[in-house]
Each structure stands twice: as structure tokens, then as C-alpha cells.
Amino acid sequence: MTSQTIINKDPAELRPHSLVKDLPRWAKDDPRFYGLCDDIRDNGIQTPLKITQEGRVLDGELCRLAARALQMDSVPCVIVPDDQATETVLRGLVRRRHLTKGQLAFLAVPLIQPAFEESQRRRMMNNPACQTKRTEFASGASVADYAANMGMSARYMQMAKVLFDLIADNPEPHEFEIEADDKTVTKTMTLKDWVIIRLFDPEKPQGLTEINKAAGCFAAYWENPAKRTGGAPQDEDGQLKLLFRVESDLSTRWDYWQDCDKNQKLAYFEKVKSAFSVLPPDKLEGMAQYHEVMARTLRKAAKEAQAEEAA
Numbered sequence: 001m002t003s004q005t006i007i008n009k010d011p012a013e014l015r016p017h018s019l020v021k022d023l024p025r026w027a028k029d030d031p032r033f034y035g036l037c038d039d040i041r042d043n044g045i046q047t048p049l050k051i052t053q054e055g056r057v058l059d060g061e062l063c064r065l066a067a068r069a070l071q072m073d074s075v076p077c078v079i080v081p082d083d084q085a086t087e088t089v090l091r092g093l094v095r096r097r098h099l100t101k102g103q104l105a106f107l108a109v110p111l112i113q114p115a116f117e118e119s120q121r122r123r124m125m126n127n128p129a130c131q132t133k134r135t136e137f138a139s140g141a142s143v144a145d146y147a148a149n150m151g152m153s154a155r156y157m158q159m160a161k162v163l164f165d166l167i168a169d170n171p172e173p174h175e176f177e178i179e180a181d182d183k184t185v186t187k188t189m190t191l192k193d194w195v196i197i198r199l200f201d202p203e204k205p206q207g208l209t210e211i212n213k214a215a216g217c218f219a220a221y222w223e224n225p226a227k228r229t230g231g232a233p234q235d236e237d238g239q240l241k242l243l244f245r246v247e248s249d250l251s252t253r254w255d256y257w258q259d260c261d262k263n264q265k266l267a268y269f270e271k272v273k274s275a276f277s278v279l280p281p282d283k284l285e286g287m288a289q290y291h292e293v294m295a296r297t298l299r300k301a302a303k304e305a306q307a308e309e310a311a
Contacts (some may be wrong), residue, residue, distance in 0.1 A: 006048050008074035009055065011067040017056035019089045023107060024200045025062055028069065037066045048076040050088050058085055059092030083122065087115040094150050102208035103199055105156035108147070109164050112157070116146045159208040166215050167192045170222060191215060209304050 026033040040063065049060030057064055058080055067075045080088050090111045093104060147157055170191045177184050178197060189197075195215065198206045260268070276284060 004078065006076045006078055009049075009051070009077045011064045011072060011075045014049070014051060014055050014057050014064055014075075014077075016061045016064075017052065017058050017085065017089070019086060019111070020058065020061055023061075023093075024196060025065075028065070030202070033062070033066065033069075036062060037069055040066050040072075041070055045075055048078045050080045050092070051077045052082060052085060053079055058088045083118055085118075086111055087118045090115045090150065094152070100205055100207075101153055101156045102160070102211075103205065105152060105160035105208065106163065106195075106199055108150075108152055109157065109160045112143055112147055112152075116143045119146065156208060159212055163195065163208065163212050163215060166212075166219050167195065170219050172222075174218070174222065191218065207305055210301065213301075 026036075045060075045063050045067065047060070047063075049063060050058045051060075052058065060075075060077075064075060090108060093099065093107050093111075096104070099107070144154055144157075148154060167190075173188050173190050175186050175188055176194045177186050178194070179185075195211055198211050198214075199208075257265070276287075279287075
């Protein structure tokens with residue numbers, strides 16, 4: 001795809017290409033970024049950065065940032081033609097082994113169509129037979145085939161596309177409850193910002209299935225709040241927020257539960273039984289049924305997640 005002639009460039013003179021400017025990357029205080037800096041200090045940059053003729057970085061932006069942090073005078077680069085820019089970015093993402101399938105699909109969705117078109121045009125230019133048989137050539141491959149050849153799951157790409165459509169339909173900021181510094185806080189952000197926080201959480205990244213379901217609930221509520229509960233919108237907003245908190249509260253509760261030993265777990269259940277024993281039987285039965293539904297929902301989600309991982 002690129003010329004193999006390696007040139008040295010001052011990292012301070014390079015800038016991220018618009019295609020990669022908004023891609024999530026490690027913060028400068030992230031231990032993984034420190035590790036990258038240490039590796040470059042010890043071994044240098046082994047893979048040249050891929051840049052445009054104008055000095056815009058398509059692949060290797062983290063290495064450029066590390067080189068700047070190390071105050072390096074130059075970094076190895078190769079020039080990529082403009083008509084290969086999107087495909088270069090996409091191939092760079094595919095090589096990032098630390099990305100989950102869901103993360104890769106989410107980042108790839110806006111790139112896959114233009115990258116496929118770049119590939120098609122290049123093949124037609126390089127193969128005269130294709131220029132005289134455009135119809136046959138065009139029908140010989142699809143975007144789905146192209147993504148599969150890149151190693152991307154069709155199921156994940158479809159889920160990511162659905163999520164992008166939800167994001168496009170809901171660009172306005174809303175209030176979301178997120179975990180920060182071991183506590184739940186309310187922040188105003190767009191649905192896209194919320195998705196990125198969930199999907200790229202460095203400790204516990206969520207899967208696309210879980211995120212899609214939550215995003216779909218948010219979108220349905222924003223479209224018609226009154227339909228969700230039948231009460232006044234201002235009351236529903238608070239009620240729905242409390243229900244949505246189950247998503248993060250359950251996860252946090254499970255983490256704490258994992259740290260408990262057998263005796264602590266037994267003591268917890270005894271306290272729960274004692275606390276709820278004062279409630280009327282019909283309410284206890286109703287709560288038990290509610291939790292049975294929640295248990296079935298979680299088991300179904302677990303099976304779907306296992307199926308996605310196996311795909």
C-alpha cells in the first residue's frame with residue numbers, strides 16, 4: 001500500500017490526520033502510555049509512522065506522542081498516497097490487538113465504506129481487465145466481504161452500525177449517570193460520549209449488545225417520555241433514572257460481592273432476610289418475581305455475549 005522508502009520527520013512538525021484525530025487513545029498519564037514510552041526509549045520505533053505528503057499521521061499517532069514526550073528529534077515515516085488514506089487508517093485499527101471486537105467494529109463503521117471504495121478504485125486502476133468489466137468486478141466483492149477479509153465480524157459490524165444510527169438520530173446532550181472515582185455522578189453529554197466512555201472503559205469495557213440495549217432504551221425514552229410510564233414527564237425522568245441506575249449498580253455490587261468470603265456472604269443474606277421480613281407478603285412476592293425476571297434477562301444477556309465472543 002505504501003512506499004517502503006523511510007524518511008525521518010520531526011514529530012513536532014507532524015499532526016494527526018482528520019480521520020484519526022477523534023479516535024480514542026491512551027492519556028499521557030495512562031500506565032500503558034508510560035510503557036510505550038519506555039519501550040521506544042529502549043528499542044526505538046520499530047514500525048515507521050504512516051503519514052500523508054502534508055505530514056498528517058494516518059497510523060502511529062501514539063508513537064508520535066510518545067516521541068514528543070521523549071523529546072526525540074525525529075521519527076521514521078513512510079508516505080501514503082491520499083487515495084489510500086482511509087484504508088491505511090482502517091488497517092492500522094485492525095492491527096491493534098488490544099481492541100475488543102466491539103471496539104474495533106465501532107471505530108471501523110465510519111471507515112469501512114470509503115476504505116472499500118478506495119480499494120476498488122485502486123484495483124481497477126492497476127488491473128486493465130477490470131476497467132473493461134466494471135460490472136463484473138463490482139459484483140465480485142462487497143463491503144461485507146471486504147470487512148470479513150479484514151478480520152471483522154459481520155455481526156459486530158451490524159451492531160455497531162445500529163449504534164451509529166442511534167447516535168446520529170440523538171445528537172443532543174442529555175444527563176447520564178456514570179461511575180467516576182468509585183462513585184456515581186451525573187454528567188451532561190451526548191449519547192456518543194456516553195457510548196465511548198462505556199465501550200472504551202480501560203477497566204471494564206462493556207460489550208456492544210449491552211450498550212445497544214441501553215442506548216435503545218434512552219432513545220425510546222427521549223422520543224416519547226410520557227409513553228414510558230404514563231405520568232408527568234418531570235416525574236418520569238426521575239423514575240427512569242433510578243431504573244437505569246440498575247445497570248451500573250448491579251455491576252458495582254457484583255464487584256464488591258466477589259471480594260466477600262463465604263461467611264460475609266451468609267451474613268449479608270441474613271441481614272437482607274431480616275430487613276425484608278417486615279414487608280407484607282404480597283410485596284415480597286412481587287419483588288421476588290421482579291428479580292426472577294431480572295435473573296432471566298441477565299442469563300439471556302450472558303448467552304448472547306458468549307455467542308458473540310465465539311463468533
